[in-house]
Amino acid sequence: xxxxxxxxHLLRAKDVVDARFREPLDVPALAQAAYLSPAxxxxxxxxxxxxxxxxxxxxxxxxxxxxxxxxxDRSVAEICFMVGLRSVGSFTTxxxxxxxxxxxxxxxxxxxxxxxxIPTCVVQAYARPRSSSFREDSTxx
Amino acid sequence: xxxxxxQVWVHDQDEALxxxxxxxxxxxxxDVTVPEMGNFxxxxxxxxxxxxxxxxxxxxxxxxxxxxxxxxxNKLLAKGASGGLFFATDDAQKSYDELKDxxxxxxxxxxxxxxxxxxxxxxASGNHFRLAQRA
Numbered sequence: 001x002x003x004x005x006x007x008x009h010l011l012r013a014k015d016v017v018d019a020r021f022r023e024p025l026d027v028p029a030l031a032q033a034a035y036l037s038p039a040x041x042x043x044x045x046x047x048x049x050x051x052x053x054x055x056x057x058x059x060x061x062x063x064x065x066x067x068x069x070x071x072x073d074r075s076v077a078e079i080c081f082m083v084g085l086r087s088v089g090s091f092t093t094x095x096x097x098x099x100x101x102x103x104x105x106x107x108x109x110x111x112x113x114x115x116x117x118i119p120t121c122v123v124q125a126y127a128r129p130r131s132s133s134f135r136e137d138s139t140x141x
Numbered sequence: 142x143x144x145x146x147x148q149v150w151v152h153d154q155d156e157a158l159x160x161x162x163x164x165x166x167x168x169x170x171x172d173v174t175v176p177e178m179g180n181f182x183x184x185x186x187x188x189x190x191x192x193x194x195x196x197x198x199x200x201x202x203x204x205x206x207x208x209x210x211x212x213x214x215n216k217l218l219a220k221g222a223s224g225g226l227f228f229a230t231d232d233a234q235k236s237y238d239e240l241k242d243x244x245x246x247x248x249x250x251x252x253x254x255x256x257x258x259x260x261x262x263x264x265a266s267g268n269h270f271r272l273a274q275r276a
Binding site: 001002004005006007008010011012014015018019048049119120121 | 152153155156215216218219220221227246247248249250252254256259261263265266267271273
């Protein structure tokens with residue numbers, strides 16, 4: 001039997017972010033999915049995917065929040081909680097840092113549009129903001 | 142012209158064969174090992190009733206790929222960066238329940254999307270699959 005490359009376990013943790021970002025996930029919980037200690041896990045995740053698990057989780061939440069702002073009438077506070085964030089203040093700060101505008105201004109500038117039927121998993125993968133473009137807000141997650 | 146085979150890299154052919162047949166319910170189509178080609182194994186599976194086959198390809202070392210290239214593909218595969226396949230079903234929830242019962246690792250439960258109901262899963266190698274019930 002060919003041994004499983006260690007990256008396969010890191011991918012499992014990344015999948016957990018995409019599937020369960022609405023829950024109060026944190027780095028230790030993700031480390032568990034990859035069978036690694038939290039410190040080792042963060043280092044290895046970054047080596048494999050180019051960003052920390054915390055950055056990946058936060059940008060996934062912001063990407064989903066942006067989609068909800070575009071496509072639903074939910075309030076900013078509701079959307080913040082729907083994507084697993086617990087502080088509306090930190091959410092607004094992180095959102096602004098990534099998208100350059102507040103959630104309310106983003107919504108006003110991006111009305112929902114009919115598009116080709118691109119699978120949502122593809123949208124999620126391509127629309128996630130780059131984490132290198134902002135400083136991490138440790139209170140956001 | 143028509144499409145006959147789609148190639149998927151797998152990190153272990155025996156494990157992949159078990160997954161694609163036992164868990165996904167595909168049939169074995171071809172399993173040929175060629176000693177004069179360094180025991181190259183041409184292994185393919187398919188969905189009963191559909192004539193497109195999926196070739197489960199081991200990542201070769203020299204003389205096909207040097208060790209560094211093989212290792213890179215191996216890593217990309219494990220990181221989920223090697224692409225994916227899209228399947229259609231008449232009943233996403235039913236297919237999900239069946240596959241889940243057989244131990245398939247889902248990345249996303251059946252979820253309502255503008256185009257229908259869509260779920261995601263992976264094989265043991267890290268290949269990504271979608272399962273959609275189009276609206």
